[in-house]
Amino acid sequence: MSFWAVIPAGGAGTRLWPLSRSAAPKFLRDLTGSGRTLLQETYDRLVPLAGDRFVIVTGAAHREAVCEQLPGLPEGGLIAEPSGRDSMAAIGIAAAFLERRDPDAVMGSFAADHVIKGAPSFESAVRTAVEIARERDWLVTLGITPTFPSTAFGYIREGEPLVGHDDAVVVGEFGEKPSAEVAEQYLAKGCYRWNAGMFVVRPRVLLDLLADHDPEFAATLRTIAAEPERLAELWETLPKIALDHAVAEPAADAGRVAMVPAAFGWDDIGDFDSLATLLEHARTAAASGPTILGDAELVHAIDSTGLVVPRSGRTIALVGMEDVVVVDMEDAVLVTTRAHAQRVKQMVAGLQAGDRADLT
């Protein structure tokens, strides 16, 4: 079906420090104990749909690690960004190259650091999205069934049914991360879904939608695709903006975004609290004590719950710690609680401001 999988592999995963580092971000890590990194799992999940039609967009610093983790990646399947310029530039440059390379291409963009449970449901939703994107010049997104009133994710409001597709709707609106109260209302209303940032679209359509908003941005991306030797020169001129703002929201306002509701489990593992929730779901009901991501023999716990990540080889002893998070690395140990997990970002900012950027 000439479907191309685009995987933007960026983001430092700051709130997962010290497990995730700028030099070794979360997509290069096995965060689920599966034996595969998040990037590898993303790739594996897309092979049945894309075959060998992959474009990974990642920072130049991670090029080597990505190639090592994905030995099956074909020649030309990786674009190295000279610097991080947010998702519109990353996904847009992939679209510009694909537009020239395969006139029949439909691309789907899927972040390298998300976790998905339910491969058949995922594949089926993507196939539907590809059909719609092939039929008409629209942007198509997947809408995740919300399982709790998250304040960490954006939401998508369902609009009218999509004519000709019982299993899709027109997007009414993209909404920012809501307050707790608003999130509760969204769930009660039943017509809101999580925005996982998954977009399926013809490359030409994506760039044209961008051109409606910022013609110069789209033109520069197309120039780079025509003259790849100018990448380094032109890259730094690209605006730093998320695809949601640059394309998805304006296109939704214009009634040109479809959504395929999807039933698979999804998480972006934003912090240690969500990682703990994710790993807890994988445990047997009888398990007690903290969830351990790593060698359980290193962890000794009395009356303790939470998440322990033993990665230094040392013994970790917990006594009476409820919902604690302990991440034990060679050079640093983090101790926080699940409730404070979001604030790890603040710690990383503090280390960077205090001349300890080497640790981040």
Added chain:
Amino acid sequence: MSFWAVIPAGGAGTRLWPLSRSAAPKFLRDLTGSGRTLLQETYDRLVPLAGDRFVIVTGAAHREAVCEQLPGLPEGGLIAEPSGRDSMAAIGIAAAFLERRDPDAVMGSFAADHVIKGAPSFESAVRTAVEIARERDWLVTLGITPTFPSTAFGYIREGEPLVGHDDAVVVGEFGEKPSAEVAEQYLAKGCYRWNAGMFVVRPRVLLDLLADHDPEFAATLRTIAAEPERLAELWETLPKIALDHAVAEPAADAGRVAMVPAAFGWDDIGDFDSLATLLEHARTAAASGPTILGDAELVHAIDSTGLVVPRSGRTIALVGMEDVVVVDMEDAVLVTTRAHAQRVKQMVAGLQAGDRADLT
């Protein structure tokens, strides 16, 4: 005044694991950040009173470390116990040797792992105790002014005034560690003091008091002192009993124990909670964040309090941890709270039962 300082240097300090280990117990550690170990501080404090008249009683395993830490210790100033047999054997063997060595001796026994603030007050109380012990065949103890209703210490009830000594009383009774309720009552009554296990006595009197309770025990100690080559052979036959039970309590019942009330600050640093309290008192009022015993540059804390002991050289990051205890060693890290500090003992027992005695 022919005063001999006896320092029983034993006890694993289990509740201070992993800072304190069986191979490197707390008396060999600097727990106050003073630059001197608890043993060295105990020694320093007694030099003005004892000169070079010291007897350190310690486990054979610690002989070398003790000699290294106390280079001024005279020849014959150390008795190495073949095994730990509680305080009566440790202090009794010192008494038996001193009885033969110096007929004029008055000995004072002071644990190697206590912290004392207020050297002049300590010296003055000991001098008074020595006077009393020299005058009459009594056991003399120091009674510490209680500063809070501790349930971790034993108490001494004041009896009648001691005739001829305005600054001392007869001991009414030694009491075990009380419940919280009873401890409150003790403080309200005002006639109870903490029992710090400090005893001043003529060696002969101590052994005779022991003989009243267990003649064979006293006889064996005297045999060892007469024939030191039989130490290893006879040591294992000695009962394991605390001096309080073997001598102090029966002697108090017989009206033969005096107490010198003492105003100096005292702590036995039983666990990380009491260590935290002790170190907090030494901080400036303006200080915030956790108390740090070690290199403060290794600790980064956001909205956190408690005690951090950075001893592995790694960075320790705390986010939103109240009254936490983090002890970071090369081979193990402990995470608990001040409220659970007593239960560290349970962790050590668990490690020993679970084939990880190497860590303890």
